[in-house]
Amino acid sequence: MYQFSGKLKMLSLALIIIGALGIGFSFFSAPKTIEESKEMIADQASHGDSHGSEHATGAANSHDSQHDAKHDEHVFHQMQNKPWSALYVSLIFFLGISLLVLAFYASQRVAQSGWSVVLFRVMEAITANLIPTSIIMLLVILSASVLHWNHLFSWMAEGTFDPSSENYDAIVDGKSWWMNVPGWTIRGIVYLLLWNTYRWFIRKNSIAEDTANDYNKTYKKNYHASVIFLVVFMLTESMMSWDWIMGLDPHWFSTLFGWYVLASLLVSALTVIAFVTIYLRSKGALPSVNDSHIHDLAKFMFGFSVFWTYLWFSQFMLIWYADIPEETTYFVARFNEYKMPFLAMVVMNFVFPILLLINSDFKSKPWFVIIGGIVILAGHYVDFFVMIMPGTVGSLWSFGIAELSSILFFIGIFIFAVFSSFAKANPIPTGNPFLKESENFHYFNIEHEGEESTDHH
Amino acid sequence: MGSSKVIHAFYNDDEVLLDAVKTVKAAHHHIEEVFCPFPVHGLDKAMGLAPTRIAITAFMYGITGLSVAIWMTNYMMIQDWPQDIGGKPSFSWLENMPAFVPIMFELTVFFAAHLMVITFYMRSKIWPFKKAENPDPRTTDDHFLMEIHVHNNEEELTALLAKTGAVEINVVEKH
Numbered sequence: 100m101y102q103f104s105g106k107l108k109m110l111s112l113a114l115i116i117i118g119a120l121g122i123g124f125s126f127f128s129a130p131k132t133i134e135e136s137k138e139m140i141a142d143q144a145s146h147g148d149s150h151g152s153e154h155a156t157g158a159a160n161s162h163d164s165q166h167d168a169k170h171d172e173h174v175f176h177q178m179q180n181k182p183w184s185a186l187y188v189s190l191i192f193f194l195g196i197s198l199l200v201l202a203f204y205a206s207q208r209v210a211q212s213g214w215s216v217v218l219f220r221v222m223e224a225i226t227a228n229l230i231p232t233s234i235i236m237l238l239v240i241l242s243a244s245v246l247h248w249n250h251l252f253s254w255m256a257e258g259t260f261d262p263s264s265e266n267y268d269a270i271v272d273g274k275s276w277w278m279n280v281p282g283w284t285i286r287g288i289v290y291l292l293l294w295n296t297y298r299w300f301i302r303k304n305s306i307a308e309d310t311a312n313d314y315n316k317t318y319k320k321n322y323h324a325s326v327i328f329l330v331v332f333m334l335t336e337s338m339m340s341w342d343w344i345m346g347l348d349p350h351w352f353s354t355l356f357g358w359y360v361l362a363s364l365l366v367s368a369l370t371v372i373a374f375v376t377i378y379l380r381s382k383g384a385l386p387s388v389n390d391s392h393i394h395d396l397a398k399f400m401f402g403f404s405v406f407w408t409y410l411w412f413s414q415f416m417l418i419w420y421a422d423i424p425e426e427t428t429y430f431v432a433r434f435n436e437y438k439m440p441f442l443a444m445v446v447m448n449f450v451f452p453i454l455l456l457i458n459s460d461f462k463s464k465p466w467f468v469i470i471g472g473i474v475i476l477a478g479h480y481v482d483f484f485v486m487i488m489p490g491t492v493g494s495l496w497s498f499g500i501a502e503l504s505s506i507l508f509f510i511g512i513f514i515f516a517v518f519s520s521f522a523k524a525n526p527i528p529t530g531n532p533f534l535k536e537s538e539n540f541h542y543f544n545i546e547h548e549g550e551e552s553t554d555h556h
Numbered sequence: 557m558g559s560s561k562v563i564h565a566f567y568n569d570d571e572v573l574l575d576a577v578k579t580v581k582a583a584h585h586h587i588e589e590v591f592c593p594f595p596v597h598g599l600d601k602a603m604g605l606a607p608t609r610i611a612i613t614a615f616m617y618g619i620t621g622l623s624v625a626i627w628m629t630n631y632m633m634i635q636d637w638p639q640d641i642g643g644k645p646s647f648s649w650l651e652n653m654p655a656f657v658p659i660m661f662e663l664t665v666f667f668a669a670h671l672m673v674i675t676f677y678m679r680s681k682i683w684p685f686k687k688a689e690n691p692d693p694r695t696t697d698d699h700f701l702m703e704i705h706v707h708n709n710e711e712e713l714t715a716l717l718a719k720t721g722a723v724e725i726n727v728v729e730k731h
Binding site for chain 1: 654
């Protein structure tokens with residue numbers, strides 16, 4: 100049995116506290132009134148900040164007073180959104196990773212894969228992070244929709260669906276059969292419930308499998324549950340990405356968006372599995388995991404990095420090529436105001452992993468996998484940053500205390516949830532009929548000491 | 557070489573063959589060649605063959621293909637005759653780059669795949685109308701053959717091979 104060490108527990112609690120303090124600070128320092136936000140912008144302008152000055156001069160000179168007031172309110176909302184968005188980016192990222200680890204785990208059960216069985220408990224432990232992130236997501240859903248605490252989703256503003264209001268938005272109104280607050284809230288809760296139900300079920304039954312001794316009846320039950328979950332997952336994941344991410348830009352739509360979000364989260368999820376596996380193995384908690392397992396994880400990281408790039412480029416190139424204004428605005432906003440992160444993420448998520456992980460020898464070296472993985476994870480965080488921020492804070496983005504402390508906060512929760520969950524079960528799923536195959540799994544061209552297959556079959 | 561005699565040991569099981577290869581290697585005999593009807597996993601390792609470098613060549617061919625695609629699109633679409641086609645920006649290669657990516661991708665794959673295959677044919681000396689170098693037709697069906705050069709040690713080798721489970725041992729003159 101693995102012991103969740105006191106040192107690691109302290110680290111996770113420290114991260115949660117530091118993160119929470121930083122998040123609290125960022126909410127505290129966000130402007131409370133329009134006047135305050137104007138002052139802050141003016142202050143920034145005097146420091147020569149390009150975003151600020153652009154807005155300040157724009158507001159002062161070129162607009163009439165009514166437009167001016169509207170602009171100020173707009174900027175005020177964007178500034179109020181900053182701490183929320185910082186939290187939201189990290190939340191979606193960590194929630195999504197936990198969800199995709201769950202989906203990958205289900206796919207491994209359904210595929211009856213022989214190599215990954217020794218990693219099942221690692222994946223199950225990572226999905227434990229789904230519970231706290233789901234609870235926080237639930238709170239965000241409720242505070243956004245029912246309580247109207249934030250302006251993350253512009254279409255939730257009052258009067259959007261009311262033709263007599265000056266906030267009336269005919270385009271969004273046309274989508275009101277899908278984009279309405281009650282529907283959005285209920286759907287969000289249903290997604291979270293479905294995912295957590297499967298997680299709860301499969302974790303319980305996976306542990307039951309260890310001692311079941313019932314001619315694989317439990318194993319088959321888990322197989323069927325995973326098949327059903329994968330169908331449910333594909334539907335809810337697409338809808339989740341429309342509701343929670345694409346909904347931030349309610350005038351824009353893209354048909355492959357759900358796949359794109361999936362690819363981004365899947366490659367991050369595989370990287371996280373590799374990280375936790377490498378860490379636990381270095382602590383001696385996973386005796387039957389060898390370099391071939393790491394090699395396979397790295398292959399998946401490599402493959403899905405390319406898959407992500409394929410979808411990223413397909414979405415970008417189709418919109419760029421046809422250049423239809425209502426679609427192109429999405430990338431215009433990103434290319435003008437987020438050029439550095441927008442282009443950097445392609446290097447981090449594609450060029451770097453493809454050059455680092457293309458070599459078969461490198462893929463089996465934990466050290467290389469970690470270097471590649473850090474860049475991949477950072478790159479996909481930036482990916483979500485670029486997906487979410489333009490719709491909520493526009494040009495006022497920055498990466499500072501709010502964003503960093505949200506990341507630390509969720510890393511802390513992740514460490515606590517994952518390792519305390521891993522310590523609660525046998526690290527080897529002894530009841531799985533493919534366990535022996537997985538323990539003897541060797542990729543043919545890895546020749547490390549003591550890792551040569553003696554079995555020629 | 558001295559002698560042009562070789563010994564042919566036949567096996568009818570890949571497991572037996574693998575063990576035989578290990579035994580012969582352990583006795584410090586040089587295995588000239590092994591003929592198999594299908595790939596035997598671990599045979600190259602047991603024989604101590606150097607790993608292939610064909611993947612490295614493929615990577616370099618891919619880079620060549622990418623360079624050709626970049627050069628070609630840049631020369632044709634930007635340098636030679638930069639027309640306005642449907643409003644696409646042909647002022648610089650980078651501005652119109654997304655439109656060239658499908659070509660860049662395909663040519664990378666095309667060069668990597670085809671040149672690698674041709675490299676394989678050349679290195680393996682395979683081409684149409686090539687005379688088959690098959691010492692015994694059974695090796696394409698259900699027999700494995702190990703070929704070892706004989707250097708005045710015919711009895712010793714035969715005894716060793718007989719112990720490894722060979723079903724037939726022939727000493728033949730090779731030209």
